[in-house]
Amino acid sequence: MKRIYTIEDACIGCHLCEIGCITEHSLSKDPVKAFLHEKERPISRCTVEERDGGVISLSTTCRHCDEPDCLRACISGAIQKNAEGVVRIDREQCVGCWSCVMACPYGAIQRNLASKKANKCDLCPDRETPACVDACPNRALVYREGSQK
Amino acid sequence: MNYVIVGNSVAAVGAIRAIRALDQDGTITVISRERHNAYGRPLISYLLGGLINEKRMSYLPEDFYEQNRINLLLNSEVVAVDSVAKKITLASGDSLPYDKLLLATGGDPFVPPISGLADKDRVFTFTTWDDAAKLKVISQDINRAVVIGGGLIGLKAAEGLNLLDKSVTVVELADRVLSSAFDRPAGKIVARKMKANGIDVITEDTVVSIEGNGREITGVTLKSGDFIPCDTVVVAIGVRPAAGFLKGSDIEINRGIVVDSSMATSAEGVYAAGDVAEAADFFSGQKNPMPIWPDAYIQGDIAGTAMAGGTKAYEGGLAMNSIEFFKVSTISMGVTNPRDPSEYEIHAFQDIQNYQYRKIVLQDNRLVGAVLVGNVDRAGIFSGLIREKIDMTPFKESLLLPEFGFINLSREIRDQLFAPQGKTSDTGRTQRAVGH
Ligand SMILES: Cc1cc2nc3c(=O)[nH]c(=O)nc-3n(C[C@H](O)[C@H](O)[C@H](O)COP(=O)(O)OP(=O)(O)OC[C@H]3O[C@@H](n4cnc5c(N)ncnc54)[C@H](O)[C@@H]3O)c2cc1C
Ligand code: SF4
Ligand code: SF4
Numbered sequence: 001m002k003r004i005y006t007i008e009d010a011c012i013g014c015h016l017c018e019i020g021c022i023t024e025h026s027l028s029k030d031p032v033k034a035f036l037h038e039k040e041r042p043i044s045r046c047t048v049e050e051r052d053g054g055v056i057s058l059s060t061t062c063r064h065c066d067e068p069d070c071l072r073a074c075i076s077g078a079i080q081k082n083a084e085g086v087v088r089i090d091r092e093q094c095v096g097c098w099s100c101v102m103a104c105p106y107g108a109i110q111r112n113l114a115s116k117k118a119n120k121c122d123l124c125p126d127r128e129t130p131a132c133v134d135a136c137p138n139r140a141l142v143y144r145e146g147s148q149k
Numbered sequence: 150m151n152y153v154i155v156g157n158s159v160a161a162v163g164a165i166r167a168i169r170a171l172d173q174d175g176t177i178t179v180i181s182r183e184r185h186n187a188y189g190r191p192l193i194s195y196l197l198g199g200l201i202n203e204k205r206m207s208y209l210p211e212d213f214y215e216q217n218r219i220n221l222l223l224n225s226e227v228v229a230v231d232s233v234a235k236k237i238t239l240a241s242g243d244s245l246p247y248d249k250l251l252l253a254t255g256g257d258p259f260v261p262p263i264s265g266l267a268d269k270d271r272v273f274t275f276t277t278w279d280d281a282a283k284l285k286v287i288s289q290d291i292n293r294a295v296v297i298g299g300g301l302i303g304l305k306a307a308e309g310l311n312l313l314d315k316s317v318t319v320v321e322l323a324d325r326v327l328s329s330a331f332d333r334p335a336g337k338i339v340a341r342k343m344k345a346n347g348i349d350v351i352t353e354d355t356v357v358s359i360e361g362n363g364r365e366i367t368g369v370t371l372k373s374g375d376f377i378p379c380d381t382v383v384v385a386i387g388v389r390p391a392a393g394f395l396k397g398s399d400i401e402i403n404r405g406i407v408v409d410s411s412m413a414t415s416a417e418g419v420y421a422a423g424d425v426a427e428a429a430d431f432f433s434g435q436k437n438p439m440p441i442w443p444d445a446y447i448q449g450d451i452a453g454t455a456m457a458g459g460t461k462a463y464e465g466g467l468a469m470n471s472i473e474f475f476k477v478s479t480i481s482m483g484v485t486n487p488r489d490p491s492e493y494e495i496h497a498f499q500d501i502q503n504y505q506y507r508k509i510v511l512q513d514n515r516l517v518g519a520v521l522v523g524n525v526d527r528a529g530i531f532s533g534l535i536r537e538k539i540d541m542t543p544f545k546e547s548l549l550l551p552e553f554g555f556i557n558l559s560r561e562i563r564d565q566l567f568a569p570q571g572k573t574s575d576t577g578r579t580q581r582a583v584g585h
Contacts, residue, residue: 008563047527049556056556058563069529072163072450073443073471075191077208093205095195098525102471102480103443105533105566107554111478111526 001085002143004061004121004130010140011048013057018044020135024124043112045121046132059141061132062087062108062121070120073103078118088122091115150175152456153237153245155227156253157181158190159442160423162209163449164251164456169217171457177219178245180237182226185278186214191442193281194305197288198312206278227254230398232416249418249456252395252406253449256388256424256440263297263384265359269366271381272359275306276388284310284383291315293379295369297356299326301472303385304339307348308474310383318349318377320356320369330470331479332486334499334506335520339474342504346475351375356382390425390438403427405438410462412452420456422448431465431536432484432517439466469532471525477504480528483518483535484510493517498549509548514540516548524551537566 019031025042026034034041046061064087071079071087078093079100089100089109096116100109110119124130133141152168154161157179168177188206195201214221226240230250238244258274266272271287274280284291284306292315296307299321307317319326325336326343340350356369359382368378390405401407401415405427412420412428423445427436444466454461469482487493487510497508503523509531510518515538519531530553534541539562541548547557555563 008560047554049552049554051556058556060555067450069443069532072446073469075442076189076205077210080210095189095192095201095205097191097471097473098478098480098528099443099471100529101525102469102482102528103532104529105536107527107530109529 001064002123002145003064004123004133005142005144006058006060007140007142008056008058010138011057011059012138012140013048013050013054014137015048016135016137017046017059017132017141018048020131021045021121024127024131040115043110043119045110045119047107047110059132059136060106060108062104063106064121064123069103069105070100070109073099075099086123086125087120089118089120091117094118150457151246151248152177152251153247153249154179154251154253155181155237156251156255156423156425157183157187157221157223158253158255158423158445159187159208160253160255160426160445160449160452161251162187162213163446164253164422164453165217165219167450167453167459168457171454171459175457177217178222178247179214179219180222180225180227180239180245182224182240183277183279184224186221186223188278190276190278191305193275193278194309196278197281197285197306197309200312226394228394230395230400230416230419232398232400232419235418247418250420251449251452251456252392252400252414252419252421252425253423253445253452254391254394254425255445256438257391257393258302258384259386259389260384261386263356263359265361266382266384268364269359269361269382270364271366273381273383275302275383275385281309284381287381288313288315291381293318293377294381294383295320295356295377295379296383296385298385298387299323299350299352300329300385300387301327301470302387303383304343304472304474306383306385307343311346311348316347316349318351318379319343320351320354320371320377322353322355324353326350326352327470327472330468330472330481330485332508332520334497334501335479335481335485335508335522338477338501338504338506338522339472339479341501342475342477351377388424388440390427392425403436407436408448408452410451411455411460412448412463413455420452422452428463429465431467434465439468441466441469443469464536467532467535471528477523478525479520479522480525481518481520482528482532483516484512485518485520487518494545496545496549507549507551511541511545514542514545516541527554530554533566539566
């Protein structure tokens with residue numbers, strides 16, 4: 001399956017992937033409206049980490065693991081893996097227990113404290129390429145078939 | 150191949166998925182004495198408290214049993230296993246043959262002998278959907294409840310009753326709540342939050358007798374001599390592996406059913422997984438029951454793989470809990486409260502006023518445990534670092550940073566842990582893919 005690859009050396013820490021993600025998962029799909037006017041503004045599903053004042057940065061996100069620790073830990077069954085291998089959270093079913101946050105070794109699940117729902121990358125079901133990948137001006141995120149090399 | 154699985158909860162589900170990944174043709178029979186399809190057992194307090202409805206209890210997509218071609222026998226209890234003739238006997242008297250048998254029967258609530266308990270009506274346990282439903286039915290008549298036990302299940306029962314506006318007192322023998330998962334500061338923070346929300350917590354004491362008139366409860370007497378008036382008692386001391394029905398079989402049982410690293414028991418073709426099993430601990434390798442949900446799933450997966458002819462080895466159970474009380478998130482994992490602190494290096498940060506606490510436990514420069522209260526974001530990175538046994542020497546100092554992340558590790562480790570395909574198991578052992 002296709003996954004998102006992070007090219008650390010190409011990341012300039014601009015956080016545009018996060019903005020792309022929030023916009024895609026907003027109601028309006030418009031960044032200004034999403035940030036200023038939407039009551040339940042989504043939170044980003046990718047996380048840009050920075051160190052030494054931004055000298056080093058990288059964007060991290062869900063790996064859609066073959067054996068997802070998040071799924072195994074989820075007490076409500078909200079996390080399921082579909083036939084294509086995409087791991088998604090059903091927001092209705094989620095009870096906000098954060099067991100998935102505890103279990104994911106990639107730190108790839110966020111707590112949305114406003115809605116008390118867990119949040120993770122869903123590989124943008126309505127798009128050809130995930131929004132974060134399209135938003136990156138420096139091609140630090142690449143969407144391609146995974147090699148097991 | 151004829152697979153029979155006793156129990157229909159998370160360990161069974163892990164096994165079903167693993168079996169079907171390797172064997173599409175075998176018949177799978179799942180037997181449960183409960184009347185429900187698999188449900189989120191830890192959700193029963195949310196159900197009691199009215200936070201979720203019955204529909205959200207179901208753990209699986211509606212078509213799961215059909216998709217996986219499961220013969221599901223609900224309301225059926227297994228009363229004996231004959232591992233020589235390879236058959237099991239049901240309470241109805243029927244027997245069923247098996248080629249491979251999985252015992253995933255979980256735990257039974259433990260009820261200690263307490264004077265006055267046996268002849269009272271409103272004494273409950275709190276481990277099943279039906280337990281929660283029973284409490285819910287009588288909840289209009291509850292004025293004051295006493296919960297015996299301040300572990301996970303007791304606190305959950307107390308929370309559910311509190312959500313229904315009942316006054317609740319928790320009585321705990323140890324010096325703090327959640328003593329197995331938490332250290333003192335974390336236990337204190339949770340107890341403080343509970344008290345602020347109207348749940349009374351009494352520690353270092355226990356209930357010695359339940360008082361009343363006839364079948365009715367009027368209160369409980371504590372070891373200290375104190376009397377607490379109440380009309381309902383919930384016994385939540387813990388669970389014991391549900392292995393009683395194996396008496397007389399040749400399956401080795403210690404505290405739980407003893408299993409090896411493939412979840413095989415001492416009897417040929419018989420496996421055990423989840424709360425009923427006694428498997429190796431991640432750190433010591435010593436065998437003990439580990440009654441937590443994620444571990445039950447993993448053990449079920451390993452057992453199912455072995456039953457269907459695959460090989461995968463259990464890397465040992467790592468204790469971990471994520472519990473939220475009145476909006477204070479807590480996550481604890483691994484060694485949180487070492488008995489002999491001199492062998493460990495401990496770093497901690499606390500801001501009790503704001504319900505923030507962070508503690509990191511290292512042994513020989515490897516991360517072995519963590520407690521996070523308040524800001525629990527990205528806690529899973531710690532569980533990954535524990536499992537990978539990474540040498541933390543160069544970045545020890547950054548472990549307490551609230552924004553701790555992969556960026557604090559060395560480039561080499563980052564590349565190794567951060568491979569895009571995530572965890573794979575093509576070597577048979579669950580491990581993380583290396584390299585890009
Ligand atoms: C209130 C509560 C809250 C919890 N919260 C958490 C939490 O937040 N996080 C966490 O990690 N864990 C939590 N747990 C623990 C978790 O639920 C268990 O670790 C997990 O359910 C174990 O799964 P299992 O598949 O081994 O067995 P179980 O879920 O116990 O299921 C075993 C099944 O087998 C059936 N059975 C038993 N004997 C027989 C027989 N002889 N014949 C037929 N059927 C039989 C039982 O009726 C039951 O349906 C909680 C538990 C409770 C009770
Ligand atoms: S959230 Fe974490 S554990 Fe779950 S699939 Fe993504 S990377 Fe894997
Ligand atoms: S927070 Fe939601 S998705 Fe995560 S484990 Fe809990 S119920 Fe499952």
